[in-house]
Amino acid sequence: MPYSAIVVGAGSHIAQAIIEQLNERDECQQIIAISRHQSFQHPKITALHCQYDERSIENICTELDFQFPVGKVFICQGILHQNELQPERKLESISAENMLTIFEANTVTPSLWLKYLAPHLKSNEPCKVALFSARIGSISDNLLGGWYSYRASKAALNMMVQTFSVELARRSKNVKLLAFHPGTTDTPLSKPFQRSVPEDKLFTPKFVATQLLSLLDKLEIDGKASYMDWNHQPITW
Incomplete structure (x- = not known):
């Protein structure tokens, strides 16, 4: 069955790998790639630019035009570090400003995307939505311990995913939500923290995209949220 796909945060390395693989799937006939600046050159792909404040998110979602039912959604946004902002290793390192920045990127913005995309997801066809969480959110x-704001923001995202799934099980029975842990991937997000990662546990974006797409293919529409890793293993909430 032909479907449309949405990739939010399309400028990230993993998102671009997902788009490349979706592009190769005959059944995926339309890809909406949303980012701040990224452009794409392929007739299947429509690139939309957004600054990720709520009004911009709402405006983008209001104007979306789908040729086919939405079959897959990837919300790939999140930050771990940014300029002077680094994961806190001790209690004294917590700051309100940094915590709010992390929560806005990792919890609030993904939740807003799901809020405004939700009207487009309901159909008679299966729709599977992956939000990028992390095992550290368990x-x-x-x-x-440590990494206070990042841990808490991902735990909060997990709670949002669980809560969204309860409501969508009533309103949009065709939708399945997944909180996905990609593992440590060789991207700018993990670059400062790769030194202690074993070589066989540092993944390429292409590998993570392959694992995620195959996981979504297997998941059943059961009215429940799943929290799973790159190896298709469940994570305890």
Whole structure:
């Protein structure tokens, strides 16, 4: 069945790898790639630019025009570090300004995208939505501490995904939500923290895109949110 796909945060390395692989799928006939500046040269791909404030997100979503039912959505946004902003290793490093920046990028903005995209997702065809979370957002798995704002923002995103899924199970029964942990991927986000990562656990964007797409293909529309990793293994919330 032909479908349209949406990729939010299309400027990221993983998102671009996802777009490349979607482009090769015959059943994916339309790709909406949303980013701040990224451009694409392919007739399947429509590039839209957005600054990610709520009004801009709403305006973009209001104007979306789909040729086919939306079958896959990827919300790839998030930050770990930015300029002077770094993960906090101790309590004294927490600052309100940095915490708000992290929460806006990792929790608020992805939630707004789902809010405004939701009217486009309901159809008679399956629609699978992946939001980029992280294993570090698991409350039950937190044995190391540190990285306060990043942990908390991803845990908050997980709660939003769970809560969205309860409502969508009533309103849009064709939608399946996934909180996805990509693992440590060789991108600018992880670059400062790669030194301690074993070579076989530092993944390419292409590998992560392949794993995510194959995972989405397997997931059933069951009215529940899933929290899973690159290896298709469930993570405890």
